[in-house]
Amino acid sequence: MGLTAIDLGLRGAASGVFLLIILAALLRRATSQQALLGMAMSAGGVFYAIATAPFFPKSSWWWVLPIMSAQPALFWLWARSAFDDDFVLRRWHGALWLGIVAFGFALTLGWAYSPALAGAGGRGLALLNLALALAAAVQTVKTWRADLVARRRRLRLAMLAINVGLIVVFAGAGFAAIPVAVPGAPGSLPTALVLFVVAMMAGVGTLATPPAVPVDDVTAAIASGEAGGADRAPSARVVVDPLLLRRLDHLMSVERTYRQEGLAIGALAARLGVPEHRLRQAINEGLGYRNFNAYLNHYRIADARLALSDVTQREVPVLTIAMDAGFQSIGPFNRAFKAETGVTPTEFRREALSRPVMADIGEPQREIG
Template identity: 80%
Template sequence: MGLTAIDLGLRGATSGVFLLIILVALLRRATSQQALLGMAMSAGGLFYAITTAPFFPKSCWWWVLPVLSAQPAIFWLWARAAFDDDFVLKRWHGAVWLAIVAFGFVLTLGWARWPALAGAGGRVLSLITLVLAVAAAVQTVKTWRVDLVARRRRLRLAMLAINVGLIAVVAGAGFAAIPVVVPGGAGSFPTALCLFVVAMLAGVGTFAAPMAVTANGATAAIAPGDFSPQARRADRATTGGIVVDPLLLRRLDHLMTVERIYRQEGLAIGTLAARFDVPEYRLRQAINEGLGYRNFNAFLNHYRIEDAKAALSDPAQREVPVLTIAMDAGFQSIGPFNRAFKAETGMTPSEFRRDALAQPQTAPGSARDQEIGQRRRDIG
C-alpha cells in the first residue's frame, strides 16, 4: 500500500503539472504549431497518468487504450516541430493520428470475438509505436549539430530521451504481452516515476523561458515556439549577464559578406569556430543571441539566398540556369534551394527572376552594397 500511495502521489503531481502547462499556454494565447502539439502532449500525459493509475476501472479501457495508443504519433509530431524549424503540419499528419486511433478501437472491440487476430494487431500497433519513437530520435540526431539554442539542445534532448525510453518500454511490453501498467501492479510505479520526470522537464521548459536583452534595453523573448523570420538579429544580446562579443560579430559579418564563406561545400559550425579560434558554444551563442538565428542552416541560407537573389536579378546572368546559381551560392541541390528561397521570399526562384528582370535595373551590386552597409552599421 505504501508503494501504491507514492504511485498515486506522483501521478497526482504529474497531472497537476501537465494541467498547469495547458493553462499557461492558453493564457499566453500560444498558437504556434509547437505550442499546440505541446498542449496535445500534455493532455495525453495527463490522460495517461490518470488512466494507468492503480484502481482505475478496467471496464473503461476499451475506449482509453485506443486514444493512448495514438499518443506516440503526437510525440513524433512534437519532436518534428521542436527540432525542425522548417516543419509545417499537414493534413496527412492528422490522418495518421486518426488512423492509429481507429485501428486501436478495432482491436479493442474485436478482442472478445477474435483474440488471436487482435493479439497480432496489438503487435502491429507496438511496431508502429517503435517506428514513431525511432523517427523522433532520428529527428533529434539529424538536427542536433545545427541547433543554435543552447537551452533547447539540453532540455529537449533530455526530455526526448526519457519519452523515447518510456514509449519503447510500453511498446516492448506489447510485443512480449507483459502488463507493465496493470493497475496496482509492480510495473505501475516506474511508469508513474517516468511520467513525473517528464512533467517536471516539460514544466521547466514552459515556465523558464529565457529573455534576450539587447544593448538598448529592449527585451525579446526567445520562446520555444517562435520560429518567425522577424525574430532575427537581436543586436548584442545578453542572457543571464553573458554579453555577446561585438568583435566576434564583426569578424563573422566580414567572413560572410566579404569572403562569402557560406559558398563552401559542407560548411559546419565547427569549421567556423576553428576559423575564429573560439569554442563552438561561443559561436553558437553569438549567432543565436547576437543575430537571432535558431538554426545554423537558416543562418547560412540567409546569405546564400541573398547571393542567389543578386544573381537572379542580374541581366548579365539571364541565361544562367537556376541550378547553377543555387550551387554557386552554396546549395548542394535544387530541392532545398527552392524550399528555402520560397520560404524567404514567398516566390519561386523563376518567379523572382521574372519580376526582378521586368523592373528598371539599378547599378550592379548597389542593392547588395546597401544591405551590407546597413548590416555593418547594425552590428557596430
C-alpha cells in the first residue's frame, strides 16, 4: 500500500501540473496552434494519469482505451508545431485523430465477437503509434541544428525521449492479447514516475518561458550601425554584442554569405570567429529569429524578389534565381517565397514586370524584405 500511495501521489502531482499549464494558457489567452495542442496534450496527460492509476475500474476501459490510443497522434502534432515554426495545422490532422479514436472504439466493441480480428487490429494500431513516435523523433532531430531558441533546444531532446518512451511502451502493449492495452493497473509506479517527470519538465518549459524578444527598431538600428537605437526603447532586453550584429549584417548584406550552398550556423560562427552559442543568441535575442533557416530565407527571398523584378532577367528560370539566392531546390524556395509574400515566385514576377516602367521613376529606393 505504501508504493500504491506514492503512485497515486505522483499521479496527482502530475495532474496538478498539467492543469496549471492549461490554466496558464487560458489566462494568457493563448490561441496559437502550439498552445492549443499543448493544452490538448496536458488534458491527455491528466486523462492518462487517472485512467492508468491503480484500482481504476476496468469496466470503464472500453471507452477510455480508444481515447488514449489517439494520444500518440496528439503528441506527433504537438512535436510538429513545437519544433517546426512553419507547421500549419490542417483539417486532415483532426480527421486522423478522430479516425484513430473511432478505430479504437471498433476494436474494443468488437473484441467480444472476434478476438482474433480485434487482436490483429490492435497490432496495426500499435504499429501506427510507433510510426507516429518515430515521425516525432525525426522531426525533432531534423530541426534541432537550426533551432535558435536556447530553452527549446535544451528541453526538446529530454521531452522527446521521455514522451516517445511512453508512446513506445503504450504502443508496444498493443502487441499483447488485447486490442488496446494500458501500462497501468496496480504496480504501475514507473509509469507514474515518468508522468511526473514529464509534467515537471512541461511545466518548466511552459510556465517559466519568458516572452520572446521581437524584431524592433532597436535591433534593426544595432544591426545597421545606426546610433541612438537603444535610447528609443530602453526596455528592450537585448544583451548581445552590437559589434557582432554589425559584422553579421555586413556578411549578409554586403558579402551575401547567405548565397553559400548548405550554409550552416556552425560554418557562419567559424567565419565570424565566435562560439556557435553566441551566434545563436545574437540571431535569436538580438534579431528576433527563432530558426536559422528563417533568418537566411529573409535575405534569400529579398534577393530573389529583386531578381524576379528585374526586366533584364525576365528570361532567367525561377530555379536558377532560387539557387543563386542560396536555395538548394525549387520546393523549399516556393514554400518560403509564398509564406513571405503571399504569392508564388511566378505570380510575383508576372505582377512585378507588368507594372508600368514610368511608375517607379522618382520614387526613392526601398529595402525589400
